[in-house]
Amino acid sequence: MILEDKQVLLFDLDGTLVDSAPDLAAAVNQTLIHLGREPFPEATVRNWVGNGALMLILRALSGDKDVDPELPQTLVDNALAVFLDFYAKCVCDKSKLYGNVKDTLLALKAQGYRLGIITNKPEKFVAPILDGLGLSGIFELILGGDSLAERKPHPLPLYTACKWFEVSVDQCVMIGDSKNDILAAKAANMDSIGLTYGYNYDEDLAVHQPNHLFSDFRGLLSVLKGIQEPA
Structure with missing residues (x-):
């Protein structure tokens, strides 16, 4: 039709x-490492993309597509700011x-x-x-x-x-x-x-x-x- x-x-x-998943994953993992957390494979981060930067970070901090409702707001705010800074530096690298x-x-x-x-x-x-x-x-x-x-x-x-x-x-x-x-x-x-x-x-x-x-x-x-x- x-x-x-x-x-x-x-x-x-x-x-x-x-x-854009390669650059998003790179920025997510740089953020997690900065926070003393373990990074994730790019294939995992791919399944978290699509609902904006905040949701991406919430999923990364939760380690799952389903967000942990107990995440401290101060952690979320800090992680989002760090992520946006990292992503700005690699937004179109890969x-x-x-x-x-x-x-x-x-x-x-x-x-x-x-x-x-x-x-x-x-x-x-x-x-x-x-x-x-x-x-x-x-x-x-x-x-x-x-x-x-x-x-x-x-x-x-x-x-x-x-x-x-x-x-x-x-x-x-x-x-x-x-x-x-x-x-x-x-x-x-x-x-x-x-x-x-x-x-x-x-x-x-x-x-x-x-x-x-x-x-x-x-x-x-x-x-x-x-x-x-x-x-």
């Missing part, structure tokens, strides 16, 4: 456009684009779509990653996890993007790799496209019923055929 009459495409970042991302984004932009990013990553880290991976200037709007009072899966960032682009919800598509993206789209009554290769905590994204689901980013071109000019 072609997604027709769309004007704006909203993309998640981590796990959708960029494999991160890389997933296959076919840049060419597909450029093709979609050439077809007339306007592009934005809605991520749960702190906003200050987004531009350095885009610059480092050659994506600067492609996106008109960037909303981070700390840009608004709510983050995905809350629909507020999606509604905010619609208002900024001056389009209706029906004219937008949310594209991402995790349930947070699909649930945010559903809460906003927006169409969505899921990608299976990212960070979704080993859950089957199909359960959340995006309008389309692809294992290759290039699949977007099969359902987004470009903006039709008025006759």
Whole structure:
């Protein structure tokens, strides 16, 4: 089914456009070592990514995806500050684009779509990653996890993007790799496209019923055929 009459495409970042887990894991482990704790394999940290920096640190301190409710707040605050400092120094050292991302984004932009990013990553880290991976200037709007009072899966960032682009919800598509993206789209009554290769905590994204689901980013071109000019 072609997604027709769309004007704006909203993309998640981590796990959708960029494999940022190597740098996130490095910063997490530097933080844990700094605190006198044992580091974790990158594969473990991958399963903790996707809900923003605070949740990542809570999971790292808990050593599990399920957060320990007894963590002292002073420990959490200190660990988060240390993590953000470490991550700022390695934000794009080993991160890389997933296959076919840049060419597909450029093709979609050439077809007339306007592009934005809605991520749960702190906003200050987004531009350095885009610059480092050659994506600067492609996106008109960037909303981070700390840009608004709510983050995905809350629909507020999606509604905010619609208002900024001056389009209706029906004219937008949310594209991402995790349930947070699909649930945010559903809460906003927006169409969505899921990608299976990212960070979704080993859950089957199909359960959340995006309008389309692809294992290759290039699949977007099969359902987004470009903006039709008025006759």
